[in-house]
Amino acid sequence: MPVSGATRVPCVSESNTDEGPLSAIRTGYTFEGPALDFGAAVVDGTSHPDVPVRVPLAVLNRHGLVAGATGTGKTKTLQVMAEQLSGQGVPVFLADIKGDLSGMASAAESNDKITSRATDVGQEWKGTAYRVEFLSLGGLGHGTPIRATVTSFGPTLLSKVLGLNSTQESSLGLVFHFADKFGLPLLDLKDLRAVIQYLTSDEGKDELKALGGLSSSTAGVILRELIAFSDKGADVFFGEPEFDTADLMRSAEDGRGVVTCLELPEVQDRPALFSTFLMWMLADLYHDLPEVGDVDKPKLVFFFDEAHLLFDDASDAFLDAIEQTVRLIRSKGVGVFFVTQTPKDVPSGVLAQLGNRVQHALRAFTPEDAKALKATVSTFPHSAYDLDELLTQLGTGEAVITVLSERGAPTPVAWTRMRAPESLMAPSPDQVVRAAIDESPLKEKYAEALDRESAYEKLQARLEKAPEDDGASAPATTPAATGKKPEPSTVEKVIHSSAFRSVLRSAGTVIGREITRSLFGTARRRR
Structure with a gap:
């Protein structure tokens, strides 16, 4: 069924039938190994729960991009991915700019919207809470304070x-x-x-x-x-004690990967600081981790939110270092997903390494927006969809997706209606966050600042x-x-x-x- 209020998009050429793109998507997203489910394929506004859109777990260390205009569902996409990664034993790091992702520590309650979305995409939905570690930069805001020398x-x-x-x-x-x-x-x-x-x-x-x-x-x-x-x-x-990035790579007692949530609302006015601090974490992981090559599942997946802040006004040498770090950290078993509004926010050298793409809706209100739209379309493989029109008409919680198959080849472009998160789609109650911080083994390790x-x-x-x-x-x-x-x-x-x-x-x-x-x-x- 079409998304409420969305315009019906003629997504395939007149010479194609609905079964043409559906058949290609069904074949292209059928994998032998474990995978994450994004949702169901959509053709002409109608979702097809029998045609799931997925990404193999084994290719998530080949990095990716989650992009889209404000309010199109990027944060919920991160949540859906983090839930499934944790459920399959993969630790996750999330930069929580707005504080919304703390909801992963609380189970969601079903409602009509969730039931409708779950039915629409063929999801067996069950409210679930996840093991979340809350960190903060220097103790500003909720979370165990972390520092770097x-x-x-x-x-x-x-x-x-x-x-x-x-x-x-x-x-x-x-x-x-x-x-x-x-x-x-x-x-x-x-x-x-x-x-x-x-x-x-x-x-x-x-x-x-x-x-x-x-x-x-x-x-x-x-x-x-x-x-x-x-x-x-x-x-x-x-200062000290300095954060040991090995603490990002832990599993809970039940075998699920720990979700580390770096709370950043209190430092939104220092964008260069928190984006560069995230890059320090990646560089530190690269130095400490051994080479592992191709793995059945990543050792850690790192979501780098508001990624454009890292690249703004950066020198050529700085961009070269980012590109090399991103390229080399794959062999350490770490996957990196950059989250931003449009692909043009990411330098071409880095963008070329992001094989997994989740593109939410874009807006084309100005000539600059129109140029960004055309640039985005040009980065996708050839598609039966009319992406120029489709990307401006996607509903909230929908995305255009292409990922790498288990062979490393791009999958067909798929208009996808995304799954509903099973954890809370809002900040967790304060008492839940405080309890998670107090019970964390990291509190004793990092809470008190040292001055040797x-x-x-x-x-x-x-x-x-x-x-x-x-x-x-x-x-x-x-x-x-x-x-x-x-x-x-x-x-x-x-x-x-x-x-x-x-x-x-x-x-x-x-x-x-x-x-x-x-x-x-x-x-x-x-x-």
């Missing part, structure tokens, strides 16, 4: 958060190199500020000069951005001790403290060579930073 976050991701240009980003990398070299741990923002303040002071001016590519004016700009960032309350996001000795304390102690040491004011472990330059080691000769500095300063080159840090400048950590 500044060292682990690295200069590339931090530059994106601070809005630094390529020259400033390269200079920040030199500050990190200095802190690494002289044993000054960067755990929170005050550590990084202390190092920069030292380098721009009379005591540290020789060290600043030795770094070569870092000018005092650029260091001052970075310092001002850090102070402004801290004044906005960002200090709480950085790091760069700030070390520099303060050395500066206070300096007057007692006959006027020596520089850190004791730096060359300035001894009054003479030690004979450089082979490694130091390489580091201070003009060729190495040139590579390090280049914003378009990631290789230089990979020598001591990762693709994003994030440091590897011992678990």
Whole structure:
């Protein structure tokens, strides 16, 4: 039956009958192994519950895209996928921008709309609650607070958060190199500020000069951005205990995968921060996980909501690092689904790796909207549907889908009426969320912030001790403290060579930073 209020879309050409596309969809979505069900195929507004649209579990680590205009059902699609992944033993990570996804912790109650949708798509619906872990960035909002150290976050991701240009980003990398070299741990923002303040002071001016590519004016700009960032309350996001991304990959006692929900409503005004924090999580997972190749089911599926925020104003080097991380993390058994409004929000290099596509309705109110619509249509395989018209006429809870088959080939494009979520399609009651947080094993591990000795304390102690040491004011472990330059080691000769500095300063080159840090400048950590 057609969706209420929807226009009947002539979705197939006059030379085709309804059975033509239905037969192709039935054949294309018949898989031997376990799969997730999206819903039922639709032709000319009528759903066909005997023709299910599905995606093989084994291809979900080949990444995907969930797109569509606001209010078209993207969040419910995430919920339907997360429920079934959890039910098949796959841990799930969800970035919950609006707070709606907390409803997964509560079973939904049946009503006329749910019964009608379930009948329409052939779903055996049963209200179900899932094991959900609630996290929050630095404790802002509901959830166990999670943090990252500044060292682990690295200069590339931090530059994106601070809005630094390529020259400033390269200079920040030199500050990190200095802190690494002289044993000054960067755990929170005050550590990084202390190092920069030292380098721009009379005591540290020789060290600043030795770094070569870092000018005092650029260091001052970075310092001002850090102070402004801290004044906005960002200090709480950085520090210890640092979140171990291995905690995302757990199963409940009944064998279902744990759903980790990062609550983000309290940081909606800091979009660059939370989107970059999500990228840090992906980069950290990539570094820690072993290669597994093709797997029967993914080890984790990661839903990256509001993905356009990550790519906005990103440098070419940053985009290259994202593309490489997304490409390589597949072999670690992790699937990534980017969630945004249109495919054009995602760079082509990343979009080319997203073989599983769920496209909800698009709006074409302006010339720019019309261009985005045509660009979206061009990214789909050839179809019997008139996608230019269909994508503007889809009802809420409907989508155009194509995925990868078990052989890795694209399936036929299928207009799909989506299943109804079995958990609550609204935020869970506060008492349910509080109980889940209190009972979580992660609360004891991460709830209380730590502040051990790091760069700030070390520099303060050395500066206070300096007057007692006959006027020596520089850190004791730096060359300035001894009054003479030690004979450089082979490694130091390489580091201070003009060729190495040139590579390090280049914003378009990631290789230089990979020598001591990762693709994003994030440091590897011992678990």
